[in-house]
Amino acid sequence: MLPPSEKALVPFVSVDNMMRLVHHIGIETVLRDLADYIEEDFRRWELFDKTPRVASHSDVGVIELMPTSDGESYGFKYVNGHPKNTSEGLQTVTAFGLLANVYTGYPVLLTEMTILTALRTAAMSAVAAKHLAPKGSHTMAMIGNGAQSEFQTLAMKAIIGLNTVRLYDKDPAATRKCAANLAHTGLTVIPCTSPEQAIEGAQILTTCTADKQNATILSDNMVGSGVHINAIGGDCPGKTELASGILTRSDIFVEYPPQTRIEGEIQQLAPDHPVTELWQVITGATQGRTDQRQITLFDSVGFAIEDFSALRYIRDKVADTPFHIDLDMLADPDDPRDLYGMLTRAKA
Amino acid sequence: MLPPSEKALVPFVSVDNMMRLVHHIGIETVLRDLADYIEEDFRRWELFDKTPRVASHSDVGVIELMPTSDGESYGFKYVNGHPKNTSEGLQTVTAFGLLANVYTGYPVLLTEMTILTALRTAAMSAVAAKHLAPKGSHTMAMIGNGAQSEFQTLAMKAIIGLNTVRLYDKDPAATRKCAANLAHTGLTVIPCTSPEQAIEGAQILTTCTADKQNATILSDNMVGSGVHINAIGGDCPGKTELASGILTRSDIFVEYPPQTRIEGEIQQLAPDHPVTELWQVITGATQGRTDQRQITLFDSVGFAIEDFSALRYIRDKVADTPFHIDLDMLADPDDPRDLYGMLTRAKA
Numbered sequence: 008m009l010p011p012s013e014k015a016l017v018p019f020v021s022v023d024n025m026m027r028l029v030h031h032i033g034i035e036t037v038l039r040d041l042a043d044y045i046e047e048d049f050r051r052w053e054l055f056d057k058t059p060r061v062a063s064h065s066d067v068g069v070i071e072l073m074p075t076s077d078g079e080s081y082g083f084k085y086v087n088g089h090p091k092n093t094s095e096g097l098q099t100v101t102a103f104g105l106l107a108n109v110y111t112g113y114p115v116l117l118t119e120m121t122i123l124t125a126l127r128t129a130a131m132s133a134v135a136a137k138h139l140a141p142k143g144s145h146t147m148a149m150i151g152n153g154a155q156s157e158f159q160t161l162a163m164k165a166i167i168g169l170n171t172v173r174l175y176d177k178d179p180a181a182t183r184k185c186a187a188n189l190a191h192t193g194l195t196v197i198p199c200t201s202p203e204q205a206i207e208g209a210q211i212l213t214t215c216t217a218d219k220q221n222a223t224i225l226s227d228n229m230v231g232s233g234v235h236i237n238a239i240g241g242d243c244p245g246k247t248e249l250a251s252g253i254l255t256r257s258d259i260f261v262e263y264p265p266q267t268r269i270e271g272e273i274q275q276l277a278p279d280h281p282v283t284e285l286w287q288v289i290t291g292a293t294q295g296r297t298d299q300r301q302i303t304l305f306d307s308v309g310f311a312i313e314d315f316s317a318l319r320y321i322r323d324k325v326a327d328t329p330f331h332i333d334l335d336m337l338a339d340p341d342d343p344r345d346l347y348g349m350l351t352r353a354k355a
Numbered sequence: 356m357l358p359p360s361e362k363a364l365v366p367f368v369s370v371d372n373m374m375r376l377v378h379h380i381g382i383e384t385v386l387r388d389l390a391d392y393i394e395e396d397f398r399r400w401e402l403f404d405k406t407p408r409v410a411s412h413s414d415v416g417v418i419e420l421m422p423t424s425d426g427e428s429y430g431f432k433y434v435n436g437h438p439k440n441t442s443e444g445l446q447t448v449t450a451f452g453l454l455a456n457v458y459t460g461y462p463v464l465l466t467e468m469t470i471l472t473a474l475r476t477a478a479m480s481a482v483a484a485k486h487l488a489p490k491g492s493h494t495m496a497m498i499g500n501g502a503q504s505e506f507q508t509l510a511m512k513a514i515i516g517l518n519t520v521r522l523y524d525k526d527p528a529a530t531r532k533c534a535a536n537l538a539h540t541g542l543t544v545i546p547c548t549s550p551e552q553a554i555e556g557a558q559i560l561t562t563c564t565a566d567k568q569n570a571t572i573l574s575d576n577m578v579g580s581g582v583h584i585n586a587i588g589g590d591c592p593g594k595t596e597l598a599s600g601i602l603t604r605s606d607i608f609v610e611y612p613p614q615t616r617i618e619g620e621i622q623q624l625a626p627d628h629p630v631t632e633l634w635q636v637i638t639g640a641t642q643g644r645t646d647q648r649q650i651t652l653f654d655s656v657g658f659a660i661e662d663f664s665a666l667r668y669i670r671d672k673v674a675d676t677p678f679h680i681d682l683d684m685l686a687d688p689d690d691p692r693d694l695y696g697m698l699t700r701a702k703a
Contacts, residue, residue, distance in 0.1 A: 014444075014445065019682065021684065022363060022685065022686045022687075023701075026697075026698055026701035026702075027701070029698065030702045034698070056411055058409065061409050061420065061422060063404055063429055063457075065424075065457050067458060068458075068459075068460050069460075070422075070424075070429050070455060070457070070460050072409065072422055072431060074409060074420055076411050076413075076418075078413065081411055081418050083420060083433070085453065085462070087455070087459075087460025087461070088460070089458075089459060089460045092459060092460070093691045093692060095459075096362075096691060097459055097461065097691060098685070098686060098687065098688075098691050098694070099691065101460065101462075101685045101686065103462070105433065107418060107433075107435070109413050109416075110413070110437075111416075111435075111437060111440060111443075111445055112416050112417075112436070112437045112440070112449065113435070113445065113449060114433070114449075114451070119685070119686065121685060121686035122686050122694065125695075152692075154688075154691065154692050154693070154694040156695075157695035158694075158695060181692055184693055187696075188693070188695050188696050188699065334682075335370050335371050335467075336369065336370065336451055336467055337449045337469060338370045338449065338467065338470050339370075339445075339446065340502075343440065343441045343445060343446050343447065343502065344441060344500075344501045344502050344529055344532060345502070345532055345536070346446070346469070346473055346502040346503075346506075347473075347502070347504075347505035347506060347536050348505075348535075349374075350374055350377065350382070350470060351536065353371075353375070353378065354374075354378045
């Protein structure tokens with residue numbers, strides 16, 4: 008049997024290689040680079056083929072496919088969300104993704120995206136904060152100290168110059184873990200014992216909890232003027248984190264309204280409640296924050312274009328490194344019409 | 356760095372290993388087994404989570420995701436269709452697929468599906484012919500002698516006892532290739548120089564051509580009574596193979612009407628033209644062929660449940676064989692909430 012031709016091979020970045028690649032580049036550099044790739048794609052938002060993600064819900068979680076295309080490349084992510092997994096020693100969220108060439112339909116990259124999603128979600132939050140948070144924001148309350156919390160914090164440091172984070176989780180062990188992980192990053196890390204304590208003096212309030220329910224992580228009276236709320240955890244139908252009173256006092260910015268209206272905090276509001284698309288702030292078509300006393304809310308659910316940006320980044324960065332293997336994933340007979348002949352000749 | 360835990364590993368079946376597995380089992384046995392798995396899933400059709408595939412069209416082709424779930428397992432296929440690829444030395448269709456556990460959201464199998472799709476498409480056609488073709492059908496006209504043609508023919512042999520195939524393609528080289536591949540299969544193989552010659556004496560007419568256009572591979576006056584038409588190649592908007600006059604004289608059987616109305620031969624008909632869902636014939640809820648003089652038409656576009664059946668089959672068969680490798684595709688920190696800690700510890 009001849010070895011498969013190069014056309015048949017798809018570069019694959021394993022979890023192990025993703026970690027090596029991130030350390031090879033440096034975590035904070037990766038976060039800044041991802042922010043640049045995301046901003047670049049948000050600036051050309053209109054040319055993307057956009058669709059709400061395709062979700063398959065069960066009693067215990069959801070499995071989603073998130074495709075998009077810029078006309079030259081096509082990308083999709085497979086991602087699950089299973090809050091009960093943590094108690095069984097599994098990840099709440101795992102993901103992998105693929106980038107393909109639109110002209111040939113052939114895949115050009117397969118990669119783990121559990122780590123990559125954590126990085127791009129954090130970079131996305133920091134991009135939004137860069138455009139929406141009060142000028143000179145230096146302190147963030149990080150409510151929910153699970154798998155995403157360190158990435159969120161480090162992205163805010165790398166991209167908008169955060170110097171202090173105030174941590175709260177209903178499970179003190181999660182806060183201890185997060186604080187230990189952030190101990191040598193140059194940030195001032197302040198573990199707190201209540202959400203009220205965590206938000207003291209913070210200009211940015213990030214909520215990232217995982218319960219699949221309508222929760223009230225921030226109640227209306229906790230949120231004063233002049234803050235930016237970065238709401239990450241309300242990201243599927245029936246799962247929200249903020250009191251609706253906060254929403255009606257905020258100027259709300261979203262990724263892709265048709266998806267956010269179903270999945271985001273704004274599922275609590277009327278379907279025509281005004282929201283601003285973040286890409287229009289990034290292009291300058293619309294203003295972001297206009298007043299230091301305003302409450303801005305980034306109602307983030309994660310959109311396919313962000314994964315597309317992350318896939319483009321990994322494709323560009325991994326090419327000349329050893330941090331991938333080639334998978335024999337595509338049948339490539341010498342004569343394209345002779346798939347059967349390839350199969351029968353393989354017997355020999 | 357510790358090796359990844361077993362939870363993080365996803366069995367991957369490469370093209371090379373798929374070919375080894377198929378030969379290990381035997382091609383005709385694989386086709387019969389796949390027909391059994393497909394029939395089993397069609398019998399429990401109603402419990403599946405069904406959605407038309409998610410297509411991303413470009414000028415030169417299409418990239419599709421085809422997800423479904425039976426509540427215990429979730430499967431999807433990535434597949435492209437690029438008719439112009441053949442002239443560039445690439446496959447028209449390449450595919451890969453994934454099966455996951457609905458309870459955890461964790462993938463349990465990643466596999467090439469270019470070869471597997473060819474096998475399942477052929478098995479599906481033979482399942483339909485088993486229920487719809489005239490009793491004692493022994494001769495098939497195979498019009499379009501590309502990558503799918505040998506699989507179609509062999510499945511009809513393995514599943515309904517076909518003994519003769521009459522080949523036609525507008526490119527004689529394709530017919531020569533197909534005839535050579537089928538030379539030692541025990542079938543009588545008759546190369547023909549026109550579609551009219553190919554359909555002489557055939558009870559089953561299979562059309563499988565790849566042009567992305569509304570073509571007329573079979574015209575109305577070519578098709579007499581008492582035949583079963585197995586129309587494979589009309590499978591996306593703007594791509595059909597049969598004269599509409601044939602459709603109005605036929606009893607039409609389809610996989611999933613919401614998808615077939617958009618993609619199949621019946622895109623030429625009114626949106627309420629009566630069709631029968633094949634699964635209802637298989638369960639016995641509806642009759643298939645009721646008269647030897649009837650024209651039955653299986654307007655096949657390929658549906659996600661068939662890929663699901665194929666993924667289930669490969670998962671069951673590959674488990675105790677050496678025909679897979681394990682991919683480190685899922686991040687699996689010791690503490691599920693400590694993804695960042697796993698990343699930073701990997702640096703050491």
